[in-house]
Amino acid sequence: MKIEPAGSGPVTLRDVAERAQVSIATASNALTGARRVGPGAIERVRRSAAELGYRPNGVARSLRTGLHQSIGLVIPDVTNPFWAGMVGVIEGLADESGFQLSLVNTAFDAGREAASLTRLAGSVDGVLLFSTNPRATASDPAFPHGLPIVAVDEGFDLPGIGGVHSDNVGGGRAAAEHLVEAGGTVFGLLAGPGTLTTATQRGAGFSAGLSDRGIDPSRLHRVTAPYSFEGGREGVRRMLAQHPEIDALFACTDNQAIGALFECHDLGRVVPDDLLICGFDDISWASRITPGLTTLRQDAAAMARSAFEQLVDRVANGGAPRVEVFPVNLVRRGSTRRVTTV
Amino acid sequence: MKIEPAGSGPVTLRDVAERAQVSIATASNALTGARRVGPGAIERVRRSAAELGYRPNGVARSLRTGLHQSIGLVIPDVTNPFWAGMVGVIEGLADESGFQLSLVNTAFDAGREAASLTRLAGSVDGVLLFSTNPRATASDPAFPHGLPIVAVDEGFDLPGIGGVHSDNVGGGRAAAEHLVEAGGTVFGLLAGPGTLTTATQRGAGFSAGLSDRGIDPSRLHRVTAPYSFEGGREGVRRMLAQHPEIDALFACTDNQAIGALFECHDLGRVVPDDLLICGFDDISWASRITPGLTTLRQDAAAMARSAFEQLVDRVANGGAPRVEVFPVNLVRRGSTRRVTTV
DNA sequence: GCCCGGATGTAAATCGTTTTATTTCGAGCG
DNA sequence: CGCTCGAAATAAAACGATTTACATCCGGGC
Numbered sequence: 001m002k003i004e005p006a007g008s009g010p011v012t013l014r015d016v017a018e019r020a021q022v023s024i025a026t027a028s029n030a031l032t033g034a035r036r037v038g039p040g041a042i043e044r045v046r047r048s049a050a051e052l053g054y055r056p057n058g059v060a061r062s063l064r065t066g067l068h069q070s071i072g073l074v075i076p077d078v079t080n081p082f083w084a085g086m087v088g089v090i091e092g093l094a095d096e097s098g099f100q101l102s103l104v105n106t107a108f109d110a111g112r113e114a115a116s117l118t119r120l121a122g123s124v125d126g127v128l129l130f131s132t133n134p135r136a137t138a139s140d141p142a143f144p145h146g147l148p149i150v151a152v153d154e155g156f157d158l159p160g161i162g163g164v165h166s167d168n169v170g171g172g173r174a175a176a177e178h179l180v181e182a183g184g185t186v187f188g189l190l191a192g193p194g195t196l197t198t199a200t201q202r203g204a205g206f207s208a209g210l211s212d213r214g215i216d217p218s219r220l221h222r223v224t225a226p227y228s229f230e231g232g233r234e235g236v237r238r239m240l241a242q243h244p245e246i247d248a249l250f251a252c253t254d255n256q257a258i259g260a261l262f263e264c265h266d267l268g269r270v271v272p273d274d275l276l277i278c279g280f281d282d283i284s285w286a287s288r289i290t291p292g293l294t295t296l297r298q299d300a301a302a303m304a305r306s307a308f309e310q311l312v313d314r315v316a317n318g319g320a321p322r323v324e325v326f327p328v329n330l331v332r333r334g335s336t337r338r339v340t341t342v
Numbered sequence: 343m344k345i346e347p348a349g350s351g352p353v354t355l356r357d358v359a360e361r362a363q364v365s366i367a368t369a370s371n372a373l374t375g376a377r378r379v380g381p382g383a384i385e386r387v388r389r390s391a392a393e394l395g396y397r398p399n400g401v402a403r404s405l406r407t408g409l410h411q412s413i414g415l416v417i418p419d420v421t422n423p424f425w426a427g428m429v430g431v432i433e434g435l436a437d438e439s440g441f442q443l444s445l446v447n448t449a450f451d452a453g454r455e456a457a458s459l460t461r462l463a464g465s466v467d468g469v470l471l472f473s474t475n476p477r478a479t480a481s482d483p484a485f486p487h488g489l490p491i492v493a494v495d496e497g498f499d500l501p502g503i504g505g506v507h508s509d510n511v512g513g514g515r516a517a518a519e520h521l522v523e524a525g526g527t528v529f530g531l532l533a534g535p536g537t538l539t540t541a542t543q544r545g546a547g548f549s550a551g552l553s554d555r556g557i558d559p560s561r562l563h564r565v566t567a568p569y570s571f572e573g574g575r576e577g578v579r580r581m582l583a584q585h586p587e588i589d590a591l592f593a594c595t596d597n598q599a600i601g602a603l604f605e606c607h608d609l610g611r612v613v614p615d616d617l618l619i620c621g622f623d624d625i626s627w628a629s630r631i632t633p634g635l636t637t638l639r640q641d642a643a644a645m646a647r648s649a650f651e652q653l654v655d656r657v658a659n660g661g662a663p664r665v666e667v668f669p670v671n672l673v674r675r676g677s678t679r680r681v682t683t684v
Numbered sequence: 685g686c687c688c689g690g691a692t693g694t695a696a697a698t699c700g701t702t703t704t705a706t707t708t709c710g711a712g713c714g
Numbered sequence: 715c716g717c718t719c720g721a722a723a724t725a726a727a728a729c730g731a732t733t734t735a736c737a738t739c740c741g742g743g744c
Contacts, residue, residue, distance in 0.1 A: 010700095012699095012700060012701085013701065022724090023723065023725075024701085024725095025703080025723075025724060025725080025726095026722085026723060028701070028702060028703085029702090029703095029723095034702075034703080035703090036722075037722075037723085038721085038723080041723080055460070056700085057405075057464065057700050058701095059401055059410075059465070059699085059701090060405050060699070060700035060701040060702090061700080061701055061702075062401045062701090062729095063401045063402055063405050063700080063729050064700085064701050064702045064703080064728075065702065065729085068401075070444075073445070078426050078429050078430050078433070079426045079427055079430050081421070081423070084426050087445075088419065091420070091446070091447035095447070095458075100444055100461075100465065101445045101446070102443065102444055102445070103415070103429075103433060103445040104433070104437070104443070105430055105434065107430075107434065112437075118397070119442075122397060122399065122400045123400055123401070123412075123442060229626075229630060259630075262631075265632060284571075288604060289631075290604070290607060290608075354729095354730060354731085356730080364693080364694090365693065365694045366694085366695095366730090366731085366732095367694060367695080367732085367733080367734095368692080368693060368694075370732060370733085371693095371732090374732080376732075376733080377692090377733090378692080379692075379693085380691085380693080383692080398731070399729085399730050399731065400731095401729085401730080401731090402729070402730035402731035402732085403730080403731055404731090405698095405699045405700070405701090405732095406698070406730085406731050406732045406733080407732065408699080
């Protein structure tokens with residue numbers, strides 16, 4: 001086995017073919033298996049390739065085949081722990097199946113989303129889209145219509161776009177039921193921006209759940225706040241200033257819920273005795289803080305896997321877009337567990 | 343202005359040239375500016391390109407020029423908030439300068455690092471490497487030597503690899519000085535894995551700082567634990583079991599420090615009265631928890647920017663590798679601020 | 685009148701693969 | 715022996731840009 005002559009640039013298929021004494025076409029077929037090749041030739045080509053340390057040039061292959069073995073990931077903010085977790089899972093899957101990952105961080109700028117997608121369209125086979133305003137993006141004139149897109153959380157219902165999302169309505173309903181059972185009597189809903197389906201659905205589920213339990217709508221107070229820790233802090237402060245009688249809170253996001261919980265601590269309201277708090281997501285900090293945060297766990301790993309697999313199915317097999325819904329599970333922790341000393 | 347005929351596939355440079363009544367070469371030169379082109383031609387080409395909605399095919403360009411306008415990001419774990427923050431910054435910079443970002447998550451598997459780098463070598467112009475074992479990676483036979491690499495935190499001292507890192511020794515020393523001044527008498531060092539330069543340097547700086555202040559080495563107890571929340575919990579438990587007299591703790595990472603702080607809460611040791619705690623990083627949770635975590639702030643944004651700029655300088659201008667060091671700043675918060683009622 | 689040089693323009697080579705069309709060869713069969 | 719048929723191999727045409735080398739034109743200096 002000879003070592004490759006180090007000074008002669010990268011090894012091309014031509015070099016391999018030459019050494020194996022076959023044509024370039026035969027070498028290509030032998031390596032990719034696109035067509036039958038004689039057993040002698042196939043063996044010689046394989047050996048030559050190994051000896052020369054041949055690495056196929058992906059760019060050239062892309063140019064010819066039109067495929068990139070690469071998928072795009074468009075995310076408003078990688079810093080968000082829930083999304084970051086999904087990114088991790090997706091990266092693992094991509095690595096396994098030989099796909100590269102192209103990351104785009106849109107910083108919540110909807111204008112950048114469409115532009116990003118068109119840029120990506122030239123270098124990826126499909127895109128996983130985590131959008132906060134998919135409708136605006138999809139109606140942007142720059143929106144690339146040929147590109148397979150699978151949306152997560154938001155925008156899964158757009159034509160031609162498949163997606164995955166949690167059972168947000170069911171989750172909101174479960175939160176309502178749990179808070180009622182845990183002893184809540186006057187309720188606060190820390191909702192997210194009205195443009196987000198996750199926010200409206202979780203909120204809708206929550207109020208529906210309260211109705212089901214016979215709670216009068218006048219006992220539900222709603223405040224809107226960003227999906228962030230600071231949003232939660234600020235939102236709960238506004239809420240309690242207006243309605244100090246609230247004794248049970250549902251936040252659409254763990255980030256908000258944890259912010260609210262910390263704010264309550266600063267305000268001197270003890271959780272869960274004075275106020276029950278239930279979140280949504282089950283990020284890792286939910287179980288770390290004290291009291292632990294009761295929350296609705298989304299199966300982020302399963303969602304990520306499903307989204308990835310749908311995308312691969314669409315780019316590789318021409319599969320059709322579909323929408324997949326995932327159940328959420330109530331995780332009971334200290335923030336809604338009162339030690340009833342009555 | 344005619345609209346592009348929607349049914350005829352992507353618009354190529356040939357189409358543009360044809361419509362502008364010039365050769366393909368002229369069209370290329372007019373658009374890229376690689377050579378002077380007559381004012382009439384340049385105008386016609388520009389208009390035709392705009393009218394047809396021409397988007398240059400990046401893959402073809404890559405094949406010809408050997409450049410990719412893309413850089414790789416190799417990270418052990420995107421979930422880590424400190425790294426995630428840097429990823430966000432880098433993404434913004436890449437977007438500004440027209441680079442794409444290829445993300446690889448190695449999941450702390452050093453064996454995957456070298457393989458990832460070789461795979462990336464074919465599709466990116468350079469790599470930003472966040473490694474936990476750069477020496478192993480660099481000595482792997484698969485390590486791609488031609489590829490420009492800029493290392494963050496670890497491995498910046500390897501030949502041919504530039505990098506950025508914080509002043510870890512100085513930070514450790516500052517932690518020591520601060521803990522002494524805050525009233526610490528017996529010290530604990532929650533160190534990271536010995537394979538990490540950040541861990542050894544922060545630890546070395548810390549013990550040097552104690553010596554400088556005349557603290558006898560017998561008053562410093564060291565425990566090794568992973569750089570994680572759970573590592574911090576478990577590490578401080580071991581440490582306090584063996585040396586309950588410790589009243590000041592320096593953790594090499596905010597994640598560890600916060601884990602330690604929470605564990606202390608569970609153990610009934612109140613921070614800061616019974617135990618002072620100082621971390622390193624200043625992740626966002628450090629200022630959210632109560633008491634706030636005193637810590638050494640790394641300027642993650644500046645480091646990210648510098649690393650990115652160095653990489654671009656190397657791929658675009660053939661710049662030489664260099665090492666850049668960033669100062670860290672002590673941020674005083676509740677975890678080391680005793681209300682001295684003496 | 686002749687030649688030179690700068691400015692534009694263009695045909696064709698090139699990047700490294702895949703894929704299509706064509707060639708070659710030998711076995712099988714009437 | 716001639717003919718067909720299939721398998722294996724190959725030459726050459728893509729893919730879509732950049733870049734090289736060459737052609738053309740025109741004004742100006744001698």
